[in-house]
Amino acid sequence: MSSAAPSRTHEWTGASGDNWVLHQQRLDLMLAAFGDAAIAAADVEPGDHILDIGCGAGATSFALAARTGSEGHVLGVDISPQLIARASADAPADAPVAFRLADAATAAWEPAAADLLFSRFGVMFFDDPVAAFAHMRGALKPGGRLAFACWRTPAENDWVRLPMTAIRDLVTPPVTDPLAPGPFAFADRARIEDILAAAGFADIAIAPFDTVIPYGHGATRAAAIDDAVLLASAVGPLSRALADQPDDIRAKAADAVRATFARQPGESSVLINGAAWIVTAKNS
Ligand SMILES: C[S@@+](CC[C@H](N)C(=O)[O-])C[C@H]1O[C@@H](n2cnc3c(N)ncnc32)[C@H](O)[C@@H]1O
Numbered sequence: 001m002s003s004a005a006p007s008r009t010h011e012w013t014g015a016s017g018d019n020w021v022l023h024q025q026r027l028d029l030m031l032a033a034f035g036d037a038a039i040a041a042a043d044v045e046p047g048d049h050i051l052d053i054g055c056g057a058g059a060t061s062f063a064l065a066a067r068t069g070s071e072g073h074v075l076g077v078d079i080s081p082q083l084i085a086r087a088s089a090d091a092p093a094d095a096p097v098a099f100r101l102a103d104a105a106t107a108a109w110e111p112a113a114a115d116l117l118f119s120r121f122g123v124m125f126f127d128d129p130v131a132a133f134a135h136m137r138g139a140l141k142p143g144g145r146l147a148f149a150c151w152r153t154p155a156e157n158d159w160v161r162l163p164m165t166a167i168r169d170l171v172t173p174p175v176t177d178p179l180a181p182g183p184f185a186f187a188d189r190a191r192i193e194d195i196l197a198a199a200g201f202a203d204i205a206i207a208p209f210d211t212v213i214p215y216g217h218g219a220t221r222a223a224a225i226d227d228a229v230l231l232a233s234a235v236g237p238l239s240r241a242l243a244d245q246p247d248d249i250r251a252k253a254a255d256a257v258r259a260t261f262a263r264q265p266g267e268s269s270v271l272i273n274g275a276a277w278i279v280t281a282k283n284s
Pocket of ligand 1: 013017020031054055056057058059077078079083102103104105119120121122123
């Protein structure tokens with residue numbers, strides 16, 4: 001991404017969506033523990049009707065559908081046609097799950113019909129988060145639940161901190177507004193609370209969740225490190241910092257990131273620290 005950033009919608013319907021499809025298995029491995037923590041916090045009951053917001057390729061929609069049983073239902077909603085196509089193609093034939101291409105900030109919901117609004121890292125991209133959450137709350141039954149995972153700061157997330165530190169003498173990263181729509185827009189706990197309260201949610205609880213992320217994957221340690229460099233170069237802040245760089249800088253950056261990842265533990269993956277918030281709330 002250059003400093004003249006396109007809208008987030010454009011990114012997810014364009015290159016970001018393509019990259020998420022391409023690296024879906026690596027990303028699902030990286031994000032699994034966060035999704036599991038958010039699902040545990042969501043208290044899913046058999047029979048629940050669930051909206052999975054920003055569902056991507058559908059991993060959490062499938063996991064939620066396994067818990068609702070056939071008397072419940074999961075609708076995965078995403079703005080990216082590529083990711084909705086992948087999720088629809090991968091959906092088990094008998095699972096109570098469907099997918100819809102829509103902007104969750106404005107989608108037409110059946111009003112007051114859902115038991116749970118869920119998301120794994122899909123709710124930080126709204127231009128007007130208060131309006132978007134207020135709109136999504138309209139889909140919830142009275143007393144219905146909200147549960148999502150969102151990233152804490154880049155400084156607490158080594159999948160960002162390590163590669164960005166490794167390249168700091170090679171590339172000046174674009175200056176970004178920490179509150180702008182993007183992966184870290186909900187890093188500030190007080191801001192999440194303010195947004196959800198303004199959108200009409202109650203019983204807001206925000207808990208830190210820290211885990212060791214398996215980043216990249218390979219049959220050997222060397223292959224795993226190469227795979228982690230590939231993933232960092234394709235998805236996330238490093239990919240955006242390198243997007244407009246010439247090939248020689250990109251090659252030097254890859255070497256620097258490889259050397260950094262090689263200092264981390266791990267055999268079949270590079271093991272690095274990840275830090276998220278698990279957020280729950282109720283429709284007041
Ligand atoms: C970081 S990815 C997470 C994908 C998926 N939840 C996962 O964990 O694999 C963010 C997702 O949110 C989707 N997204 C961004 N803005 C959206 C919006 N306004 N409405 C619906 N989906 C959106 C993107 O297309 C993308 O699939």
